[in-house]
Amino acid sequence: MKSPKSAPELVDQFYLHMRSALIETAAAFDRIQGADDAATAWEDPRLEELREASKIISGDDPERARRILELLSVKEEGDA
Amino acid sequence: MKIIEPHVHMIARTVQDYERMARMHTVAICEPAFWAGYDRTSPQAFHDYFTHISEFEPTRAAQYLIDHYCWICINPKEAEDVEFSREVISFMPEFLTKPNVLGIGEIGLNKNTRNEMIIFEEQVELALKMDQLIWIHTPHLQDKLKGTKMMLDYLVGHGGVDPARVCFDHTEEHTLPMLHEKGFWCAMTVYPVTKNSPERVIDLVEKFSLDRMIVDASGDWGPSDPATLHDTLFQMRLRGHSDKSVEQLFYNNPCRFLGQSGKFKPQPTDV
Numbered sequence: 001m002k003s004p005k006s007a008p009e010l011v012d013q014f015y016l017h018m019r020s021a022l023i024e025t026a027a028a029f030d031r032i033q034g035a036d037d038a039a040t041a042w043e044d045p046r047l048e049e050l051r052e053a054s055k056i057i058s059g060d061d062p063e064r065a066r067r068i069l070e071l072l073s074v075k076e077e078g079d080a
Numbered sequence: 081m082k083i084i085e086p087h088v089h090m091i092a093r094t095v096q097d098y099e100r101m102a103r104m105h106t107v108a109i110c111e112p113a114f115w116a117g118y119d120r121t122s123p124q125a126f127h128d129y130f131t132h133i134s135e136f137e138p139t140r141a142a143q144y145l146i147d148h149y150c151w152i153c154i155n156p157k158e159a160e161d162v163e164f165s166r167e168v169i170s171f172m173p174e175f176l177t178k179p180n181v182l183g184i185g186e187i188g189l190n191k192n193t194r195n196e197m198i199i200f201e202e203q204v205e206l207a208l209k210m211d212q213l214i215w216i217h218t219p220h221l222q223d224k225l226k227g228t229k230m231m232l233d234y235l236v237g238h239g240g241v242d243p244a245r246v247c248f249d250h251t252e253e254h255t256l257p258m259l260h261e262k263g264f265w266c267a268m269t270v271y272p273v274t275k276n277s278p279e280r281v282i283d284l285v286e287k288f289s290l291d292r293m294i295v296d297a298s299g300d301w302g303p304s305d306p307a308t309l310h311d312t313l314f315q316m317r318l319r320g321h322s323d324k325s326v327e328q329l330f331y332n333n334p335c336r337f338l339g340q341s342g343k344f345k346p347q348p349t350d351v
């Protein structure tokens with residue numbers, strides 16, 4: 001079941017939404033960096049994962065959402 | 081076009097949500113048994129809860145011409161205490177035979193522990209013994225992938241489970257493909273921030289077809305909104321899909337899955 005819309009049409013439909021989501025994330029990094037004890041927060045592994053996720057977004061490979069969700073999942077070995 | 085909401089916890093919602101759903105053409109809703117936002121202190125509290133969702137909540141819904149159905153189970157967030165859970169399971173059969181109870185759910189995993197898995201397996205066995213449909217809750221956030229794999233491996237390895245009678249809920253891009261490939265129904269929850277957005281749900285439908293796909297809003301006591309189901313329907317139309325496809329996803333598909341219970345009254349329009 002393909003998208004009935006062409007890729008350029010989807011850019012028109014989603015560009016502002018994509019722009020907004022990226023700016024919100026950038027602003028949250030700025031907010032954290034500007035607050036007290038930013039150095040400790042910067043080491044938070046959750047933020048490190050988000051920096052990794054941003055590389056997935058900017059790459060050319062498909063299935064970005066799936067790969068980011070896998071990056072944010074607990075690894076296979078661990079408690080059970 | 082009529083709409084079915086396959087997952088909503090009306091015990092946690094106000095009458096205004098019934099009004100809004102009625103105005104938005106929702107004709108039937110399903111309430112899986114789940115956590116109440118706090119741990120219940122006795123098995124008897126579950127008996128009261130099951131009575132509430134199988135007897136009282138349908139009367140609230142009926143005032144808005146909405147058919148209310150429910151699912152019964154001990155949920156994964158309260159399944160860590162095995163003996164406590166078994167007491168709850170012992171009185172589930174009396175509810176499962178009620179005319180508006182569709183099956184066992186939402187069972188599943190929360191923190192993917194051994195005890196949660198034991199209670200999941202015992203409830204799968206009860207479902208098979210009583211010929212019940214199964215509705216599965218997959219864990220949240222970072223625990224979802226591992227927990228989904230654990231349950232999928234168990235059900236596939238079991239040998240006696242028909243995947244057409246099981247729906248995995250709260251699926252996303254990293255869990256839906258493996259479930260869909262094995263023939264299970266896949267429900268996608270549209271939830272602010274922590275689960276799917278309307279856009280991502282339609283992406284998944286475009287990628288994996290309409291077959292065995294269900295959408296729900298899972299309204300509960302947290303940040304959630306039954307209207308996100310209708311937002312997703314609108315997103316599908318904005319993306320250029322036909323009314324026939326929209327109706328299949330939001331009405332005919334849930335009719336088909338839930339209709340297997342023999343108790344769900346709405347009928348597919350495309351027979």
Ligand SMILES: [Zn+2]
Pocket residue numbers: 087089112114186298300
């Ligand atoms: Zn739920």
